[in-house]
Every structure is written in structure tokens, then in C-alpha cells.
Amino acid sequence: MSTPAPAAPRSPTPLSPTPRTTVTRGRSRAVEDRAAMHALLQDALVAHLGVDVGDHPLVLPVAFAVDLDGPDRDGTLYVHGSVAARWLTRSEGATVCVTVTEVDGLVTARSAFHHSMNYRSVVVVGPARIVTDPAEKARALYLTVDHMVPGRAATLRPSTRKEVAATAVLAVPLHEASMKVRAEGPVDDEADVEAGTWGGHVPVVRRLGEAVSDPLTDAPVPADVLRRVAAGRASLGCGS
Structure with a gap:
């Protein structure tokens, strides 16, 4: 009996794959290539997670890590926190929103209306799950350390059982994601340009x-x- 050929690997899903992650404003700045999103997620250090905690919405800055080979479709984004944190426990099974933004410049236009910023921004929407598998949880925590300082996790003592028990890890699929980029000078009205007021941008690093x-x-x-x-x-x- 012949051996069946292995299934072809699934191609990465283009960005903005669903209506709720489709860019509607500033569509010319939308990015479809996931490689650009992966580069931003590698470069950025802080994400913001938004979740409904019951009586109000909450958006918190969080350290994060990404595993492009993680168990979720198109990869997994991880954040972590205390097992006692209400925002984290309320996220289990809920749809959350994670955003990552890097500001690359201040755009100083010739009118207040056209002032802007150059930026790279990603929005991820999806169902969150608490990571319970010990191996996945350990990998997520090591990836979080290595996201800040690559190679650091291998130099540290193993986490104690008490430390692991006190820490919860939240996983969000990278499947539903969108990205926008602005990387240009001011877009001014012709009359404002002719008036001679200075316009330009200030790089931010x-x-x-x-x-x-x-x-x-x-x-x-x-x-x-x-x-x-x-x-x-x-x-x-x-x-x-």
C-alpha cells in the first residue's frame, strides 16, 4: 500500500481576514502581508489588551510574546499576569482585543487638521484562553523573557512551582488581525502649501x-x- 503524501502546509492567512478586522478608515494604509506584522511584533515591547471585566471595559499595557508556530491558527500571542487578576480571569473564553503600536514620527503639517503621526499599528481580535498545558505555559513564559532580551531565559534558574502557580498565561490567536502603517510627510491642502508655512516630520526612535x-x-x-x-x-x- 502506498504511503499518502503529506498534506501541504497551510499558507498564512492575509491580514484583515474577517469583517471585524477589515480596515475601513484609511484603507490605503492597510497592510496585507503578515510578515510585516511579525516584524512589528518582534520589534515592539508593549501591547495593550482590552477586555470587558463586567461593569466596565478595561485596557491594560502588558508584556507579550509571540509563537508563530503556536497551537492557534496563524500563530499565538501570549500575555501573562497574576492568577488573581480580574482582567485575566474575565478574559477566559471571551473575545478580547490586543493592540501594538510603535510611533515612528511626528507629522507637523501646515494646518491643525492635517497634523498626524507616522506609526505601525496592529490590532488582534479573538477568543482568549487560559493556557493550562504545562509545556505550553513554560514555553510562553520563556518566550516572554526572550522577547525582551533574546537568549535570557536559558541563563536563568528554573521557575519554582510556586511562581508558575501564581502566574496565568493568556493565549490569543493571531488569525484575526489587521495592520496599518503611515510613513510619510504631511498631506496638506494645496492652498496651505502655497502659503509658505513650514511642514515636515520629526522622526521618533x-x-x-x-x-x-x-x-x-x-x-x-x-x-x-x-x-x-x-x-x-x-x-x-x-x-x-
Whole structure:
């Protein structure tokens, strides 16, 4: 009997795959390529999670991690918090919204109406689940550490059972996502341009400084932290 051919890998879903993630305003700035979203999620450090906690909506800044090979369709976005956090327990089974934004410039136009910002922004909408599988939970927590400083998790002691029990991890599928990018100068009315008022933009960059050692340690700055600083400085074109 012949062996059936393996199924072809599923192609990544284009961005804005559903009505609730379809860009309607500023559609010319919408991005369809998931690779661009993946690059932003790798670059950004803070996400904002929105959830209905019962008597009011709540939006909180959270550290996050992404596993493109995670168990959810098109990959998994993870956030974590205390098992006692109401926002996290209320998210279980609910539809949540996670946004990630990086500001790349201040756009100074020739009228107040046309002032803007250059940005990269992702919106993810989907059903949240509390991660219960121990292996997935451990991987999500390690990925969160490594998102901040790549390679850091491997240098740390294992988490204690008490620490793991006190921490909850929330997973959101990356399937329903949209992205918009603005990367240009002001879009002014012709009459305002002719008036001669200055227009332009001011680039905004995130800068990593030199690592500062904790006074309680005599150990040198480790290689993983030095690499993180160097990578951040290289992305800005800074010298050593």
C-alpha cells in the first residue's frame, strides 16, 4: 500500500481576514502581508489588551510574546499576569482585543487638521484562553523573557512551582488581525502649501542605553544583555 503524501502546509492567512478586522478608515494604509506584522511584533515591547471585566471595559499595557508556530491558527500571542487578576480571569473564553503600536514620527503639517503621526499599528481580535498545558505555559513564559532580551531565559534558574502557580498565561490567536502603517510627510491642502508655512516630520526612535548593573551584584554584564544593547543601538545606526 502506498504511503499518502503529506498534506501541504497551510499558507498564512492575509491580514484583515474577517469583517471585524477589515480596515475601513484609511484603507490605503492597510497592510496585507503578515510578515510585516511579525516584524512589528518582534520589534515592539508593549501591547495593550482590552477586555470587558463586567461593569466596565478595561485596557491594560502588558508584556507579550509571540509563537508563530503556536497551537492557534496563524500563530499565538501570549500575555501573562497574576492568577488573581480580574482582567485575566474575565478574559477566559471571551473575545478580547490586543493592540501594538510603535510611533515612528511626528507629522507637523501646515494646518491643525492635517497634523498626524507616522506609526505601525496592529490590532488582534479573538477568543482568549487560559493556557493550562504545562509545556505550553513554560514555553510562553520563556518566550516572554526572550522577547525582551533574546537568549535570557536559558541563563536563568528554573521557575519554582510556586511562581508558575501564581502566574496565568493568556493565549490569543493571531488569525484575526489587521495592520496599518503611515510613513510619510504631511498631506496638506494645496492652498496651505502655497502659503509658505513650514511642514515636515520629526522622526521618533527608541533608544537603548548602556546596561546598569544592580548594586547587589559583582557579576559583569552578561553576553545576552550586551547583545541586546548592541542590537538596539545598531538598529539606530549608533556607534559603539
